[in-house]
Amino acid sequence: MTQSERWSGYFEEQRVTILSELQRYVEFESPSHEKEAVDRLGSYIARQFSALGCEVAAIPQTGYGNQLRMEYGSGDRQLMILGHFDTVKEIGTLVKEPWKIENGKAFGPGIFDMKAGIVFSYFALKAIVENGLSLNKKLVFFWNTDEEVGSPSSRRWIEEEARKSDYVLVVEPTGPNGAAKTSRKGGGDFIIRAYGKAAHAGNDHAKGINALEELAHHILEIQSWTDYAEGTTLSVGTAHGGTATNVVPEFAEACVDVRISKKSEAERITAQMQNLQPVLQGAALEIDGEISILPLERTPDSERLFAHAKQQAALEELQLTEANAGGTSDGNFAAAVGTPTLDGLGPVGDGAHASHEHIVIGAIPQRIALLLRLFTTL
Numbered sequence: 001m002t003q004s005e006r007w008s009g010y011f012e013e014q015r016v017t018i019l020s021e022l023q024r025y026v027e028f029e030s031p032s033h034e035k036e037a038v039d040r041l042g043s044y045i046a047r048q049f050s051a052l053g054c055e056v057a058a059i060p061q062t063g064y065g066n067q068l069r070m071e072y073g074s075g076d077r078q079l080m081i082l083g084h085f086d087t088v089k090e091i092g093t094l095v096k097e098p099w100k101i102e103n104g105k106a107f108g109p110g111i112f113d114m115k116a117g118i119v120f121s122y123f124a125l126k127a128i129v130e131n132g133l134s135l136n137k138k139l140v141f142f143w144n145t146d147e148e149v150g151s152p153s154s155r156r157w158i159e160e161e162a163r164k165s166d167y168v169l170v171v172e173p174t175g176p177n178g179a180a181k182t183s184r185k186g187g188g189d190f191i192i193r194a195y196g197k198a199a200h201a202g203n204d205h206a207k208g209i210n211a212l213e214e215l216a217h218h219i220l221e222i223q224s225w226t227d228y229a230e231g232t233t234l235s236v237g238t239a240h241g242g243t244a245t246n247v248v249p250e251f252a253e254a255c256v257d258v259r260i261s262k263k264s265e266a267e268r269i270t271a272q273m274q275n276l277q278p279v280l281q282g283a284a285l286e287i288d289g290e291i292s293i294l295p296l297e298r299t300p301d302s303e304r305l306f307a308h309a310k311q312q313a314a315l316e317e318l319q320l321t322e323a324n325a326g327g328t329s330d331g332n333f334a335a336a337v338g339t340p341t342l343d344g345l346g347p348v349g350d351g352a353h354a355s356h357e358h359i360v361i362g363a364i365p366q367r368i369a370l371l372l373r374l375f376t377t378l
Helices: 008-012 015-026 035-051 111-130 155-163 211-224 263-274 300-314 330-336 361-377
Strands: 055-059 067-072 078-084 100-102 105-107 138-144 167-170 180-184 186-195 233-241 251-260 284-293 322-325 358-360
Touching: 008 015, 008 111, 008 361, 015 035, 015 105, 015 111, 015 361, 035 055, 035 067, 035 111, 035 138, 067 155, 078 111, 078 155, 078 330, 078 361, 111 138, 111 358, 111 361, 138 155, 155 330, 167 330, 180 300, 180 330, 186 211, 186 263, 211 233, 211 251, 251 263, 251 284, 263 284, 284 330, 300 361, 358 361
Parallel strands: 078 138, 078 167, 180 322
Antiparallel strands: 055 067, 067 138, 100 105, 105 358, 186 251, 186 284, 233 251
16 A cells, blocks of 8 residues: 555454454553553563564663653654553453443443553554555654553653654544544642631630631632633632631641643742732641643644644544543643644543443544554654
8 A cells, every 4th residue: 555545444454453452452451550560561562562673662660660662763853652551440440341342332441541542553553564654754652651640750751752752642542523632731739728726616716816717718719710711720629627616726728629721821820829828817828739730732833733634634534623631641741841742643432431431443443544644744
């Protein structure tokens, strides 16, 4: 086949082989905190990509599985393909959520989020190798092992690799109706601690400083900073304080979830948090936390990247749409260093982290074909 021909049919002919490989990945259970289990799958992935001619490097970790960097091709310029093979599903989940094919869907823990994305990348590269297709730049696959817990050990490697790349393609699951994700919210958490003065609620009420009352003022203010037009939300998710109903509480604490769609909002919210001042005379405040993940913003460069992907998808008779995601992914880290990033290029399906997690089998050929086209045209 040539690059001008449709590849969907080519991958349709490999449906049985692709599903068999997907089953193998799913049945390697790989929860983030189970290093030995994650590394077993990592070793298998390394062997598979190595057999295609990739130069494979495992980056050793202690608390998490070893990160995998795989390079194919040559040259100074590179295209980064990013994903993870850890899951939120604990070992033993397969007993109650076994691999199965039913009603045109393939089910199994971790298949949608996001083992299928790695399998799709493998078959796209396999077709490139077996058909002798040329590349405009080398491909660097980075598969990490701790995304589901915030990528604590892999973030710096992801950022470093993204800085060296012209583009980053993230093979996380697609959005609604197979949409690519051209933006994702960022966010973080803050803890507000209020300190007052304890006193007997009956005999010495006037001598007390109610920390819960102090905290209540700030809860209302913080909630008011939500700006739906800017894509910014603040949610005080938990609050507690006091020791007994007959004691004026001397301590209270609230935890705040912050989500932002624009980097500028990170600066606004952070400044406002740091500028909070006590309302009650004699009370004190302590603010901890930060916006730790910047948003994946839709920029002129990422718009052009999506336009290219949409054009390539059309060659496979796939109408590619775009969506915004409220959650984060490793794509946020890649985009934050300034590299044009396109997310949600993996499987079509539903049920991430849920018992009905699945992918749509009929969509597989077009999704792999799109990856092949992006690998060879960017």
